[in-house]
Amino acid sequence: MTSTDAGQFRSVMTFLFLIACLMFYFAFDTWYDETLACRSSRSICMLSQMISDLTGIELRKVTAQVWAAFGLTMFFIIFLVFRDRRKKEQRKGVQIQRMK
Secondary structure: OOHHHHHHHHHHHHHHHHHHHHHHHHHHHHHHOOOHHHHHOHHHHHHHHHHHHHHOOOHHHOOHHHHHHHHHHHHHHHHHHHHHHHHHHHHHHHHHHHHO
């Protein structure tokens, strides 16, 4: 694996992690108060409105349990990808040692 591939992989995983964190933020926000994000942070409110405009899904109508489920799913996917990648790297290391 080249360093470019590893850098791209880290970038994608970081992006997925940030999306999962955003989903947990929306879950907490929905659970705590329907309009907390719009009162406390204009940028989150604007992001919520932009996503609603693009997808047609009203983010404020999605329940906290749904946001939490999406967030957990993203974390689970990230965990599985990292675990699979680590196993592949370990196998490559074992194969290299056997060849020597």
